[in-house]
Amino acid sequence: MKTNQSRRLFCTDLSLSLLGAGASLVFAELAMAEGAAKKTLASRTKPRVIPITAKKFSYEPSRIEARVGESIVLAFSALDFTHGFNLPEFNLRMDLVPGKVINIQLNLDKAGEYDFLCDNFCGDGHEGMSGKLIVNA
Ligand SMILES: [Cu+2]
Numbered sequence: 001m002k003t004n005q006s007r008r009l010f011c012t013d014l015s016l017s018l019l020g021a022g023a024s025l026v027f028a029e030l031a032m033a034e035g036a037a038k039k040t041l042a043s044r045t046k047p048r049v050i051p052i053t054a055k056k057f058s059y060e061p062s063r064i065e066a067r068v069g070e071s072i073v074l075a076f077s078a079l080d081f082t083h084g085f086n087l088p089e090f091n092l093r094m095d096l097v098p099g100k101v102i103n104i105q106l107n108l109d110k111a112g113e114y115d116f117l118c119d120n121f122c123g124d125g126h127e128g129m130s131g132k133l134i135v136n137a
Pocket of ligand 1: 055056057082083084118119120121122126129
């Protein structure tokens with residue numbers, strides 16, 4: 001009688017602890033799901049990196065398209081000279097120094113077509129060294 005009772009108690013304890021283990025497994029899965037959701041959200045909001053080279057006398061690509069609400073990073077590499085990057089509508093200019101990647105993040109909240117140009121005189125073709133950022137609605 002006494003043995004039976006203790007066995008029953010043991011069984012109850014075991015099932016309780018199994019239940020406990022089950023519950024923590026569920027929590028672990030929830031935490032993983034939450035982590036995955038956060039990761040997806042982060043990759044959605046992570047800026048899109050657009051590599052651009054600058055050399056006499058052009059940017060490549062010279063036409064950049066994006067959408068309103070998008071964040072982009074223009075990652076410039078100047079190949080032969082310290083060219084400039086001037087985007088007047090954004091009140092923004094940078095020197096593009098050879099041997100460095102110059103990252104410029106833009107949060108695009110207004111549709112439009114924005115011209116950019118080299119504003120460091122780099123030679124005879126300098127006047128034509130320009131490009132266009134197109135932000136589609
Ligand atoms: Cu230039």
